Amino acid sequence: MTSWWKAWGTGTTPPPLNSLEKRLAFLFEFQRFAQNRRLAALIAGAEARFSALLTDDDLEQVSAAGQPDERILKGERPDDDGV
Amino acid sequence: MTASDLSMEGIYREFYPKILRYIRSRISRQEAEDLCSAVLLKIQKGLAGFDPRKASLSTWIFTITRNAVTDYFRTRRVEEELSEEIAAAEDPAEGLMEEEALEELAAALEKLPTRECDIIILHYYTGISLKEIAARMGMSYSNLKLIHGKALSRLRQWLS
Structure with missing residues (x-):
């Protein structure tokens, strides 16, 4: 099968970057429909890593709250007072 | 699925979940099912004119689905970034798109x-x-x- 990229119609010349961006936008839109498993795994990984990142606002809130509870850092529950 | 075994039953079985999932990723759950039914009707009406030399069945159905979502936003005159994104993703070689x-x-x-x-x-x-x-x-x-x-x-x- 002809590669979609070769089928772009530009012969041997790769498409310019703005065309590449349009193509990426289309492909990712198509992915919402076609659900390619390999691509879905990459997307899940990227979104999970992004969600795990703290924003500046989050960091400010942590800073404003002061030192984290020592028990949490040790992996203990804060309400666990040994009772 | 090849062009030779095109039937609405087969299309429904293979593509209904994909169509619904795509539409649900774009619009509210309630309206998604209505729009999905409308897309299936369009597919049924257009099936006789489908040319597998121009596009794969999957690409053809995706194009119908995407256009239906774009129309949905247009008819409701919803000025959302989302509909602009979908429109911006259009490209001249889409008919050649394959999975x-x-x-x-x-x-x-x-x-x-x-x-x-x-x-x-x-x-x-x-x-x-x-x-x-x-x-x-x-x-x-x-x-x-x-x-x-x-x-x-x-x-x-x-x-x-």
Whole structure:
């Protein structure tokens, strides 16, 4: 099968970057429909890593709250007072 | 599914979940099912005119589905960024799109360093602005733009 990229119609010349961006936008839109498993795994990984990142606002809130509870850092529950 | 065994029953079985999932990713759950039914009707009406030499069945159905979503926003005059995104994703070679293209893209993205891959996905799939990605990743916008440009250059090389 002809590669979609070769089928772009530009012969041997790769498409310019703005065309590449349009193509990426289309492909990712198509992915919402076609659900390619390999691509879905990459997307899940990227979104999970992004969600795990703290924003500046989050960091400010942590800073404003002061030192984290020592028990949490040790992996203990804060309400666990040994009772 | 090949062109020779095209039947609405077969199409329904294979594509209904895909159509519904795509529409649900774009509009509210209640209206999605109505729109999905409308798309299936359009497919049924257009099936006789479908030409497998011009596009794969999957691409043809996707195009009908995407157009239905775009029309949905247009008729409701909803000025949402989302509908603009869908319209912006139109391209002249869409008829040649095959599911294999997604495999090629996945293979290329896998070759990218993780951070570059993430930036491409977050920007073009998730729809997060480069500024927001930069802020969340704790880097300057200009630095992120450099990395983004480098990722695009690599993709351009590998996909050409």
